[in-house]
Amino acid sequence: MTVSQSTPVQMAQVLLCQAFGEPETLTVQDRPVATPGPGEVLLAVRAAGVNYPDALMVQGLYQVRPPLPFVPGAEAAGVIEAVGEGVTHLTVGQRVAAFTGTGAFASHLIAPANAVMPLPDGMDFDVAACLPLAYGTSMHALSDRAVLKAGETLLVLGAAGGVGLAAVAIGKAMGARVIAAAGTDEKVSLCLEHGADAGINYSSGHLRDELKTLTDGKGPDVIFDPVGGDYTEAAFRSIGWGGRLLVVGFAAGGVPKLPLNLPLLKGASVVGVFWGEFARRNPRGNAANLARLAGWVQDGTLRPLISARYPLERTSEALRALLDREVVGKVVVTP
Numbered sequence: 001m002t003v004s005q006s007t008p009v010q011m012a013q014v015l016l017c018q019a020f021g022e023p024e025t026l027t028v029q030d031r032p033v034a035t036p037g038p039g040e041v042l043l044a045v046r047a048a049g050v051n052y053p054d055a056l057m058v059q060g061l062y063q064v065r066p067p068l069p070f071v072p073g074a075e076a077a078g079v080i081e082a083v084g085e086g087v088t089h090l091t092v093g094q095r096v097a098a099f100t101g102t103g104a105f106a107s108h109l110i111a112p113a114n115a116v117m118p119l120p121d122g123m124d125f126d127v128a129a130c131l132p133l134a135y136g137t138s139m140h141a142l143s144d145r146a147v148l149k150a151g152e153t154l155l156v157l158g159a160a161g162g163v164g165l166a167a168v169a170i171g172k173a174m175g176a177r178v179i180a181a182a183g184t185d186e187k188v189s190l191c192l193e194h195g196a197d198a199g200i201n202y203s204s205g206h207l208r209d210e211l212k213t214l215t216d217g218k219g220p221d222v223i224f225d226p227v228g229g230d231y232t233e234a235a236f237r238s239i240g241w242g243g244r245l246l247v248v249g250f251a252a253g254g255v256p257k258l259p260l261n262l263p264l265l266k267g268a269s270v271v272g273v274f275w276g277e278f279a280r281r282n283p284r285g286n287a288a289n290l291a292r293l294a295g296w297v298q299d300g301t302l303r304p305l306i307s308a309r310y311p312l313e314r315t316s317e318a319l320r321a322l323l324d325r326e327v328v329g330k331v332v333v334t335p
Contacts, residue, residue, distance in 0.1 A: 020060030023319035036084035073104025077128035099132035150175025155220035160187035305329030
């Protein structure tokens with residue numbers, strides 16, 4: 001008699017959010033590895049970027065609320081293990097980065113093939129996992145929304161964070177003069193080390209006075225603001241004529257309310273930045289931005305700072321550090 005043997009089921013480790021709450025409620029669980037459907041790929045995750053929206057999503061405070069339970073994590077880099085029907089431009093064994101919105105805090109990830117970017121030879125997985133969201137957001141903000149020009153002055157609030165430090169580096173790559181504003185002298189020094197031309201510790205309470213001095217009274221042409229709270233109005237009151245305020249996020253917790261006479265008096269614009277929706281609506285434009293970023297990483301123009309690496313079971317610590325504003329640069333999870 002012949003005894004049939006079933007193929008062992010491959011298991012994945014995932015970080016599961018079963019109810020909206022604090023990051024410490026997340027648990028690591030085993031689940032069968034899924035099979036990619038038409039237009040999808042299966043990715044063995046080597047690194048996943050950790051971002052402020054991930055923490056907000058776990059708390060149920062982000063503008064997107066995934067159905068429960070879900071696996072958080074918006075971006076990852078790794079190796080393709082399988083491709084679904086109709087996928088012809090990607091192959092098994094290829095090194096890629098992906099932006100999926102959720103699912104990246106896991107050992108394996110199903111990703112739409114059109115959300116996957118092949119990696120240049122030699123690019124580290126850690127660096128690649130940081131490009132889609134933080135650097136993609138900053139690139140879209142400065143290039144597409146602000147149309148930043150060489151020689152203009154760029155003020156970056158929250159400049160030592162992942163998206164802020166990306167904006168500093170991209171602003172420099174685009175030929176701007178960059179003023180980095182952060183909450184401690186140590187963070188300001190970090191920004192200067194990564195290319196900022198000048199720095200301001202805005203916890204001193206003298207943001208407007210220092211901006212006036214640093215810009216000879218003209219004010220910045222572009223303000224990149226992922227912070228919100230009380231800093232937005234103080235910065236916007238200093239903006240130059242025809243300036244652009246980029247509304248990126250609200251890490252300080254408060255959504256600012258600007259007096260509308262300010263943009264009128266300065267001939268200035270308040271410009272929203274929603275990179276995720278841009279990437280969905282304009283995948284070709286997003287792919288072009290990411291390709292440009294990858295080229296800058298390869299030639300040394302950009303040097304993403306990875307300040308910490310966490311194993312999957314300690315992801316909640318990484319999210320807590322983001323919420324407590326203890327992170328400089330980017331942190332990654334390495335399943």
